[in-house]
Amino acid sequence: MHYSFDFSVIWDNFGVLLAGAWLTLRLSLMAVAFGLVIGIVGSLFRTSGNRLLNGIALAYVEVIRNTPYLIQLFFIFFGLPAVGLKLSAEQAAIVSLAINFGAYSTEIVRAGVESIPKGQVEAGLAIGFNKLDVFRHIVIPPALANIYSSLVGQVILAVLFTSVVSQIAAEDLTYAGNYLDARTFRSFEIYFTLAILYLAIVWIVKALAYVVEARFFEFAKYRQ
Secondary structure (H helix, E strand, O other): OOOOOOOHHHHHOHHHHHHHHHHHHHHHHHHHHHHHHHHHHHHHHHOOOOHHHHHHHHHHHHHHHOOOHHHHHHHHHHHHHHHOOOOOHHHHHHHHHHHHHHHHHHHHHHHHHHOOOHHHHHHHHHOOOOHHHHHHHHHHHHHHHHOHHHHHHHHHHHHHHHHHHHHHOOOOHHHHHHHHHHHHOOHHHHHHHHHHHHHHHHHHHHHHHHHHHHHHHOHHHHOO
16 A cells, blocks of 8 residues: 655644654753763762762662663652652653763763873862862863763763653653654654654754863863
C-alpha cells in the first residue's frame, strides 16, 4: 500500500511542538545547572582526602551510574510520594535529570581537578588561602576548562535524556509528538519532525556552550 505523506499535521500543530521543545530546552538547562553544582561538590568530596566524604560521593556515583535513568525517574515521581514527598511531573523531571547529570559530572570534574599540578595548590596554601578558597579560585576554573568538551558531551546526553520524562506525562517534545501521533496517526511526519527539532535543540545548546567557553574558560587554559 502506498503511503501518502502529509506534513500539514505538523504545520497545523506546530505550536504544540514548539511548546514541547521549549519545555525540553528549559528542563535541560535547569537540570544541567543544578547537576553541575552537584558535580562540583561531588568532585570536592572525591578529592578531599576525607574517607567519609569520598565514600558518600563514590556511593552516589556508583548507584546513579549503574541504574537505568528511567528507574531513577520513576522512583522520584512514583516512589517518593510513599514517604510524603510528592513532586509535579516537571519538578520530578528536573530533580531526576540533575541527580543523573550530577553523578556523571562528578567524575568528569574530578578528572579535571586531578589534572591541576599540585604546585598550584601548594602555592595557594602558601599565600594563606584555605583549602576551599584554593578549590574555588585556583583549581576549579582551569579544571573546568580542561574537561569542558567532555562536560558539553554529557550536557548533550542530558538533553536527549529528557525524552524519557514523557513517561511521567511531563509535556516535553516527545510527549507532544506522542500526543499528536495518537490523534492523527501520522507517525512518519511527526517523528521525523521530532528528530529535526531535537537536532535544533542540540545545536542551540552547543551554541550556548561555545559562548560560555569563549566568555569564561578560554583564559583558564593558559593559567596553569
